[in-house]
Amino acid sequence: MLVKVCGMRDEAALAAVAALAPDFLGFIFAPASPRYMEDVLAPEQVQQVPTSIWKVGVFVNATTETVLAKARQFGLGAVQLHGHEAPAQCEELGEAGLLVMKAFSVGSAVDFAALLPYVPFCDFFLFDTKGAAPGGNGAVFDWALLERYDLPVPYLLAGGLALEHAAELAALRLPGLVGVDLNSGFETAPGVKDAHRVAQMLQALRLPATT
Numbered sequence: 001m002l003v004k005v006c007g008m009r010d011e012a013a014l015a016a017v018a019a020l021a022p023d024f025l026g027f028i029f030a031p032a033s034p035r036y037m038e039d040v041l042a043p044e045q046v047q048q049v050p051t052s053i054w055k056v057g058v059f060v061n062a063t064t065e066t067v068l069a070k071a072r073q074f075g076l077g078a079v080q081l082h083g084h085e086a087p088a089q090c091e092e093l094g095e096a097g098l099l100v101m102k103a104f105s106v107g108s109a110v111d112f113a114a115l116l117p118y119v120p121f122c123d124f125f126l127f128d129t130k131g132a133a134p135g136g137n138g139a140v141f142d143w144a145l146l147e148r149y150d151l152p153v154p155y156l157l158a159g160g161l162a163l164e165h166a167a168e169l170a171a172l173r174l175p176g177l178v179g180v181d182l183n184s185g186f187e188t189a190p191g192v193k194d195a196h197r198v199a200q201m202l203q204a205l206r207l208p209a210t211t
């Protein structure tokens with residue numbers, strides 16, 4: 001199971017979580033988010049994350065020019081598009097050499113047909129809970145809604161995941177599911193990750209499957 005830890009904005013927590021070697025570390029570039037990090041982390045602090053970890057910039061309805069400029073400045077290898085970005089923008093960012101993750105908000109149902117235009121242009125999808133904010137709402141959706149997923153793009157599960165879900169997530173078998181995204185459920189304050197809780201989750205998810 002791939003693990004992304006998102007919303008890094010505290011230098012000490014960044015170092016502690018990076019030392020745990022998650023697959024992805026996420027940095028929020030949406031100014032309205034309490035996890036917005038450009039005011040507290042310098043590009044060099046992001047660039048020094050080990051190259052074995054994908055550095056993911058999380059954007060909400062930013063232009064391609066802005067995303068590419070931030071990617072260059074902070075040394076991002078991947079982008080998570082968490083707004084209403086079009087398939088053409090995913091294509092542009094992929095062609096620029098970035099790994100593209102498109103997030104979709106899940107309410108009481110998922111319209112998989114609406115995702116079809118994104119299929120050729122995304123490396124991963126990410127399913128998050130619909131809420132008042134574009135992301136980081138800290139709420140879990142009904143994962144059973146993904147049982148009918150049949151598209152060829154692998155996805156990460158997001159939305160309110162916390163340590164209490166560890167056993168259920170480790171045993172979860174859903175078509176297309178390849179990873180999880182840890183965010184507000186692993187914080188002591190917005191953007192300050194609790195490396196101890198992240199370590200416990202990584203251990204639970206990386207244990208060999210028993211079934």
Ligand SMILES: O=C(O)c1ccccc1N[C@@H]1O[C@H](COP(=O)(O)O)[C@@H](O)[C@H]1O
Nearest residue numbers: 006033135136137138158159160183184
């Ligand atoms: O975390 C944020 O503040 C945020 C802001 C804008 C876009 C995305 C954001 N976070 C993403 O939201 C999901 C779910 O987070 P949570 O577990 O519910 O807190 C996750 O993919 C984050 O990357």
